[in-house]
Amino acid sequence: MTTFYTQNTLKNYVQTEKSAGKTIGFVPTMGALHKGHLSLVRNAMTDNDIVCVSVFVNPTQFDNATDLEKYPRTLEADVELLKTLGKNIFIYAPSIKDIYETDVEAEKFSFDGLEFEMEGKFRTGHFDGVGTIVKRLLEIVTPHKAYFGEKDFQQLMIIKKLVSKYKIPVEIIGCSIFREASGLAMSSRNERLSDEARKESAFIYKTLLEAQKKFGTKSAMKVKEWVQKQFNKHPLLTLEYVEIANIKNLKTVKRKSKNETYRIFIAAFIEDIRLIDNVALN
Numbered sequence: 001m002t003t004f005y006t007q008n009t010l011k012n013y014v015q016t017e018k019s020a021g022k023t024i025g026f027v028p029t030m031g032a033l034h035k036g037h038l039s040l041v042r043n044a045m046t047d048n049d050i051v052c053v054s055v056f057v058n059p060t061q062f063d064n065a066t067d068l069e070k071y072p073r074t075l076e077a078d079v080e081l082l083k084t085l086g087k088n089i090f091i092y093a094p095s096i097k098d099i100y101e102t103d104v105e106a107e108k109f110s111f112d113g114l115e116f117e118m119e120g121k122f123r124t125g126h127f128d129g130v131g132t133i134v135k136r137l138l139e140i141v142t143p144h145k146a147y148f149g150e151k152d153f154q155q156l157m158i159i160k161k162l163v164s165k166y167k168i169p170v171e172i173i174g175c176s177i178f179r180e181a182s183g184l185a186m187s188s189r190n191e192r193l194s195d196e197a198r199k200e201s202a203f204i205y206k207t208l209l210e211a212q213k214k215f216g217t218k219s220a221m222k223v224k225e226w227v228q229k230q231f232n233k234h235p236l237l238t239l240e241y242v243e244i245a246n247i248k249n250l251k252t253v254k255r256k257s258k259n260e261t262y263r264i265f266i267a268a269f270i271e272d273i274r275l276i277d278n279v280a281l282n
Contacts, residue, residue, distance in 0.1 A: 001083055003091040007099075007140045010092050014052075014142060022049035026143035026170075028134065031055040032072040033081050036178035036186030040147045041085055043175050052141050053082060054092040056099065060106040061129025067274075072188060092141065099136060106132040111161045117250040118243050118265055119154050119276075130155055131162050138168050145171045149178070151185045153263060153278050154250060177277070179205065185277045197271045200236050204266055207231070208279045211264050215281045220244040220253040223264070231268065240267040240274070244281065 004010040014024060025044030029037050033055075044051040055078055062068035075093055082089050096104060106128040109115070115127040138146065148156045156174050163172055178186045182198075183205035190198060207230050214223050224242050231239035243265045244253045253262055265278040 001079065001087065001089055001091065003079060003093055005093055005095065005098070007092075007094060010052075010090075010140065011142075013090065017050060018142075023145075024048055024141070024143040025051040026054070026138070026141050026146040027051065028054045028056075028137050028146065028148075029078075030057045030071065030188065031078050032074050032188035032191065033078045034186050034188060034190075036149060036151070038081065038085060039178045040149060040175050041082065041089065043173065044145065044147050045086065045088060047145055047173075048143075050088045050090065052090055052092055052143060054094075054137055054141070056092075056094055056133070056137075058099075058129060058133040059096065059104060060100075060132055061126055063123045063126055070192070072191060092137075099133070107135070109162070111158045111165075114154065114158050114161055114250050117154065117245065117252070118241065119267070122240060122267065127155075127158055130158065134159055135162060135166065135168070138163070138170055143170055145173055147173045147175055149176075150174050151177045151187070151277065153247075153265070157247070157250060183209075185275070187275065189273050189275065192271075192273050194271060197236065197273070200234075201270055201275060203230075203234060203237060204268055204275060204277050205279075208264060208266060208277060212279055212281055215244070215262070215264070220256060220262075227264075227266070236270050238269045240269060242266050 025048035027040045027044050041051055041053060055075055057071050059068055109128055109131040120127055148159060160172050163170060182202035184202050207227055211223050211227050227242045231237055244262055246253060247261050247263055262281040263278050264281055267276045
């Protein structure tokens with residue numbers, strides 16, 4: 001398994017493989033890989049001849065310096081984990097300088113309002129950072145298909161908008177959320193949870209499933225109020241937001257329509273660690 005540390009060496013390799021007629025799948029990550037990441041890589045391996053996995057902790061998408069500092073960096077372990085999947089994988093593990101050169105700043109993007117909903121209300125500049133790194137990685141790797149998990153559903157929608165607006169020749173594939181046995185959505189942040197917090201965090205998914213049932217008979221507002229009450233009673237979890245949104249524009253639902261599709265989104269803190277999750281409602 002080859003690891004490339006510079007975009008020039010990676011581009012040369014990709015060009016050679018493309019000239020041989022091979023298709024390339026791409027899974028961008030920030031490392032600290034887990035089974036959720038591996039499920040994305042397996043999807044990419046099924047659809048493509050070879051797969052690139054990038055490992056890069058992107059500084060411009062963190063609005064919290066402490067969060068950036070504490071984010072786990074485990075490249076050697078990540079490489080060993082990827083080796084268990086097969087040989088048709090290569091890794092791009094660039095330095096900050098290789099990606100940003102001298103100007104470590106995010107570009108400014110318009111995603112037609114998607115960036116101002118939910119996460120955008122609580123994480124200033126986050127989606128400018130996401131757009132910056134994803135656009136640069138797609139331009140460097142030039143894959144045929146790129147794979148993103150639905151845990152970050154808002155991010156998935158924004159990346160699809162990015163690719164459409166900038167006419168980047170890649171197909172974006174959304175993949176189902178991979179969950180722990182308890183239902184907790186897989187995340188690199190989970191590794192920072194204590195055993196008790198990890199167990200209690202399963203409450204998030206359990207609450208989402210109950211909200212899903214209630215959505216069939218109750219209004220969106222009533223469902224949100226019920227979720228807020230459940231979190232208010234929980235001793236360890238603090239709800240940052242719960243939103244029920246139309247998946248087309250991520251706007252908060254005022255009144256349900258039979259012709260529209262909705263998801264419910266939650267962000268919550270436990271032990272100062274921020275967790276997000278979502279499920280489809282109809």
